[in-house]
Amino acid sequence: MSHEQPAKKPVVFRGGGFAPRRIRWIGLAVFFVLIGLMEIGTQTGFITALTLPKPSDVFGTFVHLWESGLLWKHLLPSVTRLAVGATIGTIAGISLGISIGLFSYVRAGLVPLVAAIFPIPKIALLPLFVIWFGIDEGSKYALIALGTFTPTVVATYSAVDNVDRTLIRMGQSFGLSWRSIVLKIVLPGAMPGILSGLRVSLAIAIILLVAAEMLGAEYGVGAYILEAGSLYDLERLFAGVAILSVLGVGVSALVGLVETRLLGWRS
C-alpha cells in the first residue's frame, strides 16, 4: 500500500445570487446615457427630426413652459384631479376591501361584482360619467376614483385575508374588543398589502387622468399632450410625456415614504 496523499481539491462555490442589492445611481446613469444617445443621434442627423425631437429642444420647450407660467396652469388642475379622484377611490376601496375581508355576506355579495367591474376599461364609461357628473371636474374625479377603487378593493381584501390568524386569536384570548382587533391587529397587519396595491392603483390613476383630460379639458397635462400631438409638435409632446413620467416617479416616491413611515417594523 502506498502512502501517497490523496489529491486535495477545493470545493467549488455554487451559492450566492438571488439576493437583489440596492445599487444607487445606475438607474439615473442609464437614463442619461439614453438621452445622450438620442441627442447625439439627432444632432448628427442619424435620427431624422420626424422620428425623434432633439432632447435639448424638448428641454428648451420645458424651460419655456416654466417661464411662461403655462406649466403650472396645466400641472395644477392635473394634480388636483389626481389627488381628489385617487383619494376618493382609495378611501372607498380600502373601506370596502376591509368589509369584504371581515364579513362573509359582504364578501359573497360584492366580490363577484368587483370582479365584473374590474376588467371594464373605465375610460369607456367617461360619456356616462359626463351625463351623471357633468362635463367639468366631476366626471374626471369619478373616472379616476373608479379606476383606483377596484384594484384597491382587491389588494385590500387579499391583504386582510393574509393577516396572521394566530394574532387575531391572541387578541380574542386577551379579551380585546372587536373594534380593537380590527384597528390594532387586522389593519396594521394588512398595511403592507394595501400599500403595494396603492402603488398599482395610483399608476392607473395617472393613466386615467391623462385619458380623461384628452377627452375634454382646456388645461391639464393630458390636454397639453393632445394639443401637441394634433399639431405634430414633437417637442411639446415629449415635454408633456416627461412631465407625466416625473409625476409617476413622484407618486411612487410618496408611497415609498409612507411605506418607510408605516412599515419600518418590517426590514
Add this chain to the structure above:
Amino acid sequence: MDLQLEKICHSYGSLEVLSDVSLDIPAGKIVCVVGPSGCGKSTLLRIIGGLERPDSGRVVQIGEPPADSINPLTFVFQDFALLPWRSVRGNISLVLEDHGIRGERCDAIIDDVLARTKLSEFKKALPRQLSGGMKQRVAIARALAVNPAVMLMDEPLSALDSQTRELLMDDLISLWSRNPFTAVYVTHNLQEAVRLGHEIVVLSRRPGVIREIVAIDMPLSERTMGDAGLEAKQKYLWNLMREEAVAADKELISVP
C-alpha cells in the same frame, strides 16, 4: 379559582379528536397535558380558554377569579403571537389598553412584568430584534401583565432550541416559586412535563381520551436536570405513550 372539565367531546367533521375528557385543574398547580401528535391537546386547551366550542361537555369555573385579575384565562402561544409592528412595551400595553388601563398604572404594570421576566432593557425593542427565547419571555410577560387566574400554555417552549428551553424552564420555575400560578401546560416534550408538572395528564391517540394522570409530589424548586426520580417518571410516561406515538406517526394526516 379552580377549573373543571366535564365530559368534553369534540370532532372536526367526521374526525373525532376528543372523547369524554373530564379533568380537574386545581388552583396553584401546573397541570401538564402530554400525548402523541394530533391527539387534540391544543384543541383541548383552546376549548378551556373559550376559543373553541366543544361539541358536547363544558368547562366550568369553580369560585370567582381574583378581583385584580384582568383576563382570568390567558394564553401563551407556541409561536409567541407578538405583533411585529409594536415594541415590547407596545405588545404588553395592547392587552391593557382594552381593559381601560392606561397612563401611570399601565407603565407600572409593564415595568413590573418586564422586571420579573428580565426584559427591562428591551422595552423599546421590536420583536424582529429579539431571539426566540426573548420573544417567548415577552409573551410570558404579556400574560403576567393581565394577572391571569389560569395560564393556558400551548407548547410554549417547542419553538425554541434546547438550551433556551432549559433557561426558560428555570425562569418558569422561579416565577412559579415566587408567586404560584395555575397553569394548563400542553407539551409533547416529556422532559418539560416532569420538570414543570404537578400533575401530568396522558392523552391517548385520536380520539383523545385520558389514559392516566400521573402526579409528581417533588416540589418544583427541587427538580433538577438528571434527577433519578424524575428520569424514572419520564421513562414511565414514555412507556405509556410509546405505542400510541408509533401508531400516530404512521397515520395519514387528515386534520383540517
